[in-house]
Amino acid sequence: MGFDYAVVHLKYTIPVAIALTFVYRPLLTRLDEYKILFLVTIAVVSTIPWDSHLIRTRIWSYPLDAIVGPTLFAIPAEEIFFFVVQTYNTTLLYLLLSKPTFHPIYLRNEKHSADVRGTPGALRRYWKWAGQLILSLSIGLGIALIRRGGAGVYMGLILVWACPFLLLLWSLAYQFIVGLPKSNTVLSIFAPTLYLWIVDTLALKRGTWVIESGTKLGIHVWPHLEIEEAVFFLLTNTLIIFGLVAFDNALAILDTFPDLFPNLPATPSPLLLVKALLTPASKYDEERIAGLTDAVARLRKKSRSFYLASGTFEGRLRIDMVILYSFCRVADDLIDEGTVDSSRQWINRLRTFLDRSYNYSEKSHSVRSYVVANFPPWARKALLQLPTTYLPKQPLYDLLKGFEMDLIFSENPSGNHPTYFPIVNANVLDFYGACVAGTVAELCLELVFHHLPGPTSPATRRRLVDAGAKMGIALQYVNIARDIAVDAAIKRVYIPTSWLEQEDLTPEAVIKNPEGVRIERLRQRLLDRAFAIYGEARGAIEELPVEARAPMRVAVESYMEIGRVLRQKGYQVKAGRPTVPKLRRVLVAWRALSR
Numbered sequence: 001m002g003f004d005y006a007v008v009h010l011k012y013t014i015p016v017a018i019a020l021t022f023v024y025r026p027l028l029t030r031l032d033e034y035k036i037l038f039l040v041t042i043a044v045v046s047t048i049p050w051d052s053h054l055i056r057t058r059i060w061s062y063p064l065d066a067i068v069g070p071t072l073f074a075i076p077a078e079e080i081f082f083f084v085v086q087t088y089n090t091t092l093l094y095l096l097l098s099k100p101t102f103h104p105i106y107l108r109n110e111k112h113s114a115d116v117r118g119t120p121g122a123l124r125r126y127w128k129w130a131g132q133l134i135l136s137l138s139i140g141l142g143i144a145l146i147r148r149g150g151a152g153v154y155m156g157l158i159l160v161w162a163c164p165f166l167l168l169l170w171s172l173a174y175q176f177i178v179g180l181p182k183s184n185t186v187l188s189i190f191a192p193t194l195y196l197w198i199v200d201t202l203a204l205k206r207g208t209w210v211i212e213s214g215t216k217l218g219i220h221v222w223p224h225l226e227i228e229e230a231v232f233f234l235l236t237n238t239l240i241i242f243g244l245v246a247f248d249n250a251l252a253i254l255d256t257f258p259d260l261f262p263n264l265p266a267t268p269s270p271l272l273l274v275k276a277l278l279t280p281a282s283k284y285d286e287e288r289i290a291g292l293t294d295a296v297a298r299l300r301k302k303s304r305s306f307y308l309a310s311g312t313f314e315g316r317l318r319i320d321m322v323i324l325y326s327f328c329r330v331a332d333d334l335i336d337e338g339t340v341d342s343s344r345q346w347i348n349r350l351r352t353f354l355d356r357s358y359n360y361s362e363k364s365h366s367v368r369s370y371v372v373a374n375f376p377p378w379a380r381k382a383l384l385q386l387p388t389t390y391l392p393k394q395p396l397y398d399l400l401k402g403f404e405m406d407l408i409f410s411e412n413p414s415g416n417h418p419t420y421f422p423i424v425n426a427n428v429l430d431f432y433g434a435c436v437a438g439t440v441a442e443l444c445l446e447l448v449f450h451h452l453p454g455p456t457s458p459a460t461r462r463r464l465v466d467a468g469a470k471m472g473i474a475l476q477y478v479n480i481a482r483d484i485a486v487d488a489a490i491k492r493v494y495i496p497t498s499w500l501e502q503e504d505l506t507p508e509a510v511i512k513n514p515e516g517v518r519i520e521r522l523r524q525r526l527l528d529r530a531f532a533i534y535g536e537a538r539g540a541i542e543e544l545p546v547e548a549r550a551p552m553r554v555a556v557e558s559y560m561e562i563g564r565v566l567r568q569k570g571y572q573v574k575a576g577r578p579t580v581p582k583l584r585r586v587l588v589a590w591r592a593l594s595r
């Protein structure tokens with residue numbers, strides 16, 4: 001009996017597991033737990049017979065004074081623990097690195113491009129075949145090495161054990177394996193592999209485990225690291241990552257195509273996952289994928305806060321939040337650009353779009369043709385993706401009403417002033433906030449209630465929606481406090497005129513010079529109100545369905561952090577707007593998740 005092998009865990013694998021758990025804990029969801037359990041089970045079950053064979057045939061062995069004693073099928077307890085902890089660590093690293101990845105956009109329909117040489121679709125097929133060829137050859141090589149016996153046996157056994165699984169996973173999920181960001185795949189494979197190569201070198205050097213000389217090739221990657229060990233760790237980590245990628249590929253198919261999979265359990269069974277992976281890529285709805293690609297690109301470009309927050313939502317709720325953002329952004333951009341007349345025209349067109357979308361009898365054809373005929377190409381996908389079958393219509397119409405209020409700035413009802421300022425006092429500002437942001441909150445919450453099991457009583461839902469609407473107003477106050485100068489540049493002043501009077505200012509004076517001590521005092525006053533309203537509403541987040549609480553906190557806190565930055569002196573300004581530095585944003589999200 002000895003503790004050498006146990007010490008390897010205490011020194012090298014357990015501390016990494018603890019560190020990764022600490023970092024990832026706030027992000028951990030039920031689906032992640034399911035993935036971890038699934039992967040660890042498969043890793044242990046598939047490795048035991050193979051490892052047991054290696055030990056029984058003395059291809060490798062453990063000195064009795066290096067292990068504590070208990071064994072399972074001749075495998076020391078420490079070794080079984082190795083399968084668990086390696087899978088756990090590599091899985092957590094992958095989960096961490098792939099958290100921001102929006103998986104639906106990596107799905108590819110291969111229908112049209114399949115037969116056209118040189119197209120991306122045909123290229124992908126070459127990738128698939130190349131991978132299959134390499135893995136099949138590796139299996140063949142493994143069989144040949146085992147048959148020949150002697151020095152190549154251990155390498156042969158590694159290849160024959162790992163490559164069939166890899167071939168299967170590659171064939172099912174090559175689109176994702178090739179397409180996902182390299183930080184998700186290559187880094188997740190190579191970082192733990194390199195680490196385990198170093199650990200293995202130390203263990204072999206100390207004699208904690210021993211590879212018998214008759215069945216190994218005798219080639220070293222570096223002193224003390226046998227080529228078989230290097231290949232073993234590379235292939236096992238590749239197996240774990242391919243398994244996780246295949247899992248995410250299956251989830252993406254299930255989440256992205258409700259027409260193919262209308263009823264989706266929170267944790268899909270392995271059978272359903274396989275069914276999803278076996279769905280021919282030619283059945284993927286290309287327009288849906290293009291719509292989501294467009295939506296997430298817009299979110300990424302236009303809002304750092306909501307983009308970061310979107311990564312903490314999951315599945316169909318995440319997809320719909322991204323779509324909703326894209327719709328709101330496009331509507332806002334259409335109306336903000338151009339003259340009053342053109343803005344009014346856009347509002348009318350958006351209203352007609354809603355009328356048609358919510359008129360179920362004449363829906364699909366009429367909406368599509370209307371959008372194509374009346375909106376610019378860059379805006380169409382955002383409109384056509386909106387899930388009007390379950391989003392309530394009233395908040396969408398109210399949002400348009402809010403946008404209409406913005407136009408009042410550019411109109412001149414009396415004819416005496418160059419511009420008219422409608423925000424006469426804080427009540428009007430609250431009303432404006434309720435229209436442009438309270439409505440957005442209500443829409444977000446309706447999506448939450450649609451996708452997650454939660455409060456069923458209409459009274460509770462109403463109360464939560466009211467709190468959400470308040471929170472929207474708080475965010476709008478932060479938005480206004482941030483954008484005083486940006487808004488002044490387009491002749492808009494959202495600071496209540498009654499507040500300006502108390503500082504001896506007029507809206508025209510703010511437009512002329514949106515800086516100075518008095519403006520700073522007003523900015524802080526806007527923020528005081530924002531944080532007061534936020535304080536009243538934030539408790540309601542904890543009554544939302546469990547899975548929505550942390551992501552909602554992240555969405556709200558990331559935005560409120562802009563307000564906290566504005567409270568400090570010497571904040572960073574980007575493109576004329578105060579901004580939250582990236583690290584600070586990540587920390588805010590992490591803290592919001594940890595609560």
Ligand SMILES: CC(C)=CCC/C(C)=C/CC/C(C)=C/CC/C(C)=C/[C@@H]1[C@@H](COP(=O)(O)OP(=O)(O)O)[C@]1(C)CC/C=C(\C)CC/C=C(\C)CCC=C(C)C
Nearest residue numbers: 309310321324325328329437441467468471475479540541
């Ligand atoms: C995670 C994720 C993808 C969230 C998306 C949220 C979403 C749909 C946002 C829409 C944003 C948008 C473009 C709306 C148009 C009207 C508008 C401009 C509103 C202002 C947003 C600021 O966005 P941005 O800074 O990018 O805008 P400008 O550059 O100034 O044009 C708003 C400040 C409103 C945002 C309001 C919300 C997201 C609602 C927040 C409330 C909740 C999420 C509910 C909380 C729940 C409880 C129970 C309290």
